Amino acid sequence: MDQSGETHDDPAGETAALQQQLAVLRLRLEQVEQESAERDQLAATLRLAERRLRLIASLSGDSIYEVALPNQRFYIHSRDTYSAASLQVEQLGLDYWQEAIHEEDRERVLQARQRLLHDGTPFHEEYRFRLPHGQWIHLVDRSTLLEMEDPPYRCQIGVTTDITEQVQQKAARKVLEREVQQMRHLESLIAMAGGISHDYNNMLMAIMGNTELALELAPQQPPLQRTLHAIFQAAQRAADLTAKMLAYAGPQPLEVQPVSLNALIQALQDLLRASLPPGVQITYQLDPQLPLIPACSLQLRQVLTNLITNAFEAMSSHGGELCITTKLVACTQDDLVGLIFGHERQPGAYVQLSMRDTGHGIDQATLERIFEPFFSTRFVGRGLGLAVVHGVVRGHGGMLHVESQPGQGTTCHLWLPVNPTSAAKPAASVVDAVPASQPHATKHVLVIDDDPAVRVVTGRMLSKLGCTMCEAADGLAGLAKLEELGDQIELVLVDLTMPVMSGGAVAAAVLAQHPTLPVILMSGYAAHEVTRQYQHLPLAGVLQKPFRLDELQGVLYHVRL
Known part of the structure; x- marks a missing residue:
C-alpha cells in the first residue's frame, strides 16, 4: 500500500508463498506415497502370511476355526479336513458342533472348553464327531484364546486334525497284536501238550505193560484179574486223553x-x-x-x-x-x-x-x-x-x-x-499188532531208552515173546553196546526223545553203520507225525507209546528176521 492508500500487488511475495505451499504439498505427497507403499507392503505381507498359513494348513490336513466371543459366531478358515462338509458345519454353527460330538465324549469336551473360556486353560481334546451327512470321524482339537485391546476383540482360535485313519490303523494293530499274542499262547500250549503227552505216555507204558504182563501171570485168579483189568482200562483212558492232547497240538498227517x-x-x-x-x-x-x-x-x-x-x-x-x-x-x-x-x-x-x-x-x-x-x-x-x-x-x-x-x-x-493246498496223506509205515499166535524169529533186541521203567517193562515183554534184551540208557551208550555186540543184535528199539543224543540221531548213526539192521523208533508223540518227520530214514517202523504186548509182537513179526 502506498501513501495515497492504494493497494498494489507484490508478485515476488506471492510467488514465494506459493512455492512454500507447494513444498509443503510435495512433502505431504511424498509422505502419503510412502505410507501408501508401506500399506501396500503390509497388505502384501499379510496376504503372503495368510497364503502361507493356508498352505501350511492345507499340507498338514488340519482345519483352522474361530469362535468370536461373546456372540459365539463360528468360522472355519481352512476346510481341507472336512471338505464340503465343513461349509455345512460353519453354517450350522456352534450349536451343531456341540450336538455332533459323540454322546460319550460330549460332557468331557464341553467342560474342557468352559475351562478355556473361564481361565484360559489350554484346550486339547480327542473326540468322535458326526459330519452332517452322518459319517463319524475322530478329531484332535487344540485351541486357545486370542484377546486384543486395540481394537477390542476376543475369540477362540483352534485347529482340528482328522485322525480317523490313525485310529483305525491303531485298532487294526491291536487286533493283529492280539492275534499274535494268541498264536504265541497257543504255540506254548501246543509245546506243553506235546511235552506232557510224551512224559505221560512213558509212565503209562510202564503201567499198562506191567499190568498186561500181570494178567498173563494170573489166568486162574478172577478177583485179581478184575482188579488188573480195571487198572489197565483206567490207564487206557489216560492214554486216550494224551492222544487228545496230541490232537490239540496238530497239525498231523491224517488218514484222509x-x-x-x-x-x-x-x-x-x-x-x-x-x-x-x-x-x-x-x-x-x-x-x-x-x-x-x-x-x-x-x-x-x-x-x-x-x-x-x-x-x-x-x-x-x-x-x-x-x-x-x-x-x-x-x-x-x-x-x-x-x-x-x-x-x-x-x-x-x-x-x-x-x-x-x-x-x-x-x-x-x-x-x-x-x-x-x-x-x-x-x-x-x-x-x-x-x-x-x-x-x-x-x-x-x-x-x-x-x-x-x-x-x-x-x-x-x-x-x-474242498481243495486244500496241502492235503494230508495216509500215514507211512506204522507197525500194527498181529495175533498172539503169529510166530517170530527175533532173538536179540537192543532197547535204548532213558526211562528205566520203560526199559524194564519192554524187557519183560520181550522176554515173554522169547527174546533177549540188551539195554542202554542213552544214545551214546546204545551205539557203544551195538559196537560191542555187533551182529548179535537183530533189532534196535530206540526212544525218540532222550538227553545226550536224540533217537533220530541214534537211528541215523545205526543205519549208517548197519544199513540192513531193522530200527524201530519209540515215541510218546503221534506215530504218524514221527514217521513223517523221519521219512528220510529207512526205518522199520514206529511204535507209539504206550504200546501193548501184541503191538510189540507185531514189530517182531513185521521185521521178519
Missing part, C-alpha cells in the same frame, strides 16, 4: 478219504435223538449239493460230537433249539480276516458248518479261552472238548469262528477246504 459232512451229521441223528435234553429241539439245514471233502471221518465225527455236546449242555437247564447248517462257500481274502487260522489259509472253496444254539451264551473273557486245553466252565475233566476241535480243524487246514453273547446263545462256524 473223501468224506460227506452231511452223511456224518445224518449218521449221528439217531444218537442225538436219544441224548436230547428235555425241551431241546434240533433243526437241520443241510445243503444237498455239498461236495465231498478230503478229511479223516473219525476226527470229524469227534468234532461234531464235541460241538453238539457243548450246545446241549448250554440249553440243558431251560431247553432251546440247535440249528445245524452246512453250505458251500467261496472265501475271499477279506473273508479270512479275523478267523482262527484265517491268516494261514488261502481264498477258495470251503464247506462251512455252523451250529447255532439258544443257550445261555458266553461272555468275552470266556470266549477268548474256550479253545485252551483243560479250560472249562463245567466240572473238572471236561476241558479238552473244544481244544480237540481246535486241533482237528487246524490239522485239516480249516478255520474257526465263534460268536456269542451272554443270554443270546452261541454260534460256532468252521470251514473245511
Whole structure:
C-alpha cells in the first residue's frame, strides 16, 4: 500500500508463498506415497502370511476355526479336513458342533472348553464327531484364546486334525497284536501238550505193560484179574486223553478219504435223538449239493460230537433249539480276516458248518479261552472238548469262528477246504499188532531208552515173546553196546526223545553203520507225525507209546528176521 492508500500487488511475495505451499504439498505427497507403499507392503505381507498359513494348513490336513466371543459366531478358515462338509458345519454353527460330538465324549469336551473360556486353560481334546451327512470321524482339537485391546476383540482360535485313519490303523494293530499274542499262547500250549503227552505216555507204558504182563501171570485168579483189568482200562483212558492232547497240538498227517459232512451229521441223528435234553429241539439245514471233502471221518465225527455236546449242555437247564447248517462257500481274502487260522489259509472253496444254539451264551473273557486245553466252565475233566476241535480243524487246514453273547446263545462256524493246498496223506509205515499166535524169529533186541521203567517193562515183554534184551540208557551208550555186540543184535528199539543224543540221531548213526539192521523208533508223540518227520530214514517202523504186548509182537513179526 502506498501513501495515497492504494493497494498494489507484490508478485515476488506471492510467488514465494506459493512455492512454500507447494513444498509443503510435495512433502505431504511424498509422505502419503510412502505410507501408501508401506500399506501396500503390509497388505502384501499379510496376504503372503495368510497364503502361507493356508498352505501350511492345507499340507498338514488340519482345519483352522474361530469362535468370536461373546456372540459365539463360528468360522472355519481352512476346510481341507472336512471338505464340503465343513461349509455345512460353519453354517450350522456352534450349536451343531456341540450336538455332533459323540454322546460319550460330549460332557468331557464341553467342560474342557468352559475351562478355556473361564481361565484360559489350554484346550486339547480327542473326540468322535458326526459330519452332517452322518459319517463319524475322530478329531484332535487344540485351541486357545486370542484377546486384543486395540481394537477390542476376543475369540477362540483352534485347529482340528482328522485322525480317523490313525485310529483305525491303531485298532487294526491291536487286533493283529492280539492275534499274535494268541498264536504265541497257543504255540506254548501246543509245546506243553506235546511235552506232557510224551512224559505221560512213558509212565503209562510202564503201567499198562506191567499190568498186561500181570494178567498173563494170573489166568486162574478172577478177583485179581478184575482188579488188573480195571487198572489197565483206567490207564487206557489216560492214554486216550494224551492222544487228545496230541490232537490239540496238530497239525498231523491224517488218514484222509473223501468224506460227506452231511452223511456224518445224518449218521449221528439217531444218537442225538436219544441224548436230547428235555425241551431241546434240533433243526437241520443241510445243503444237498455239498461236495465231498478230503478229511479223516473219525476226527470229524469227534468234532461234531464235541460241538453238539457243548450246545446241549448250554440249553440243558431251560431247553432251546440247535440249528445245524452246512453250505458251500467261496472265501475271499477279506473273508479270512479275523478267523482262527484265517491268516494261514488261502481264498477258495470251503464247506462251512455252523451250529447255532439258544443257550445261555458266553461272555468275552470266556470266549477268548474256550479253545485252551483243560479250560472249562463245567466240572473238572471236561476241558479238552473244544481244544480237540481246535486241533482237528487246524490239522485239516480249516478255520474257526465263534460268536456269542451272554443270554443270546452261541454260534460256532468252521470251514473245511474242498481243495486244500496241502492235503494230508495216509500215514507211512506204522507197525500194527498181529495175533498172539503169529510166530517170530527175533532173538536179540537192543532197547535204548532213558526211562528205566520203560526199559524194564519192554524187557519183560520181550522176554515173554522169547527174546533177549540188551539195554542202554542213552544214545551214546546204545551205539557203544551195538559196537560191542555187533551182529548179535537183530533189532534196535530206540526212544525218540532222550538227553545226550536224540533217537533220530541214534537211528541215523545205526543205519549208517548197519544199513540192513531193522530200527524201530519209540515215541510218546503221534506215530504218524514221527514217521513223517523221519521219512528220510529207512526205518522199520514206529511204535507209539504206550504200546501193548501184541503191538510189540507185531514189530517182531513185521521185521521178519
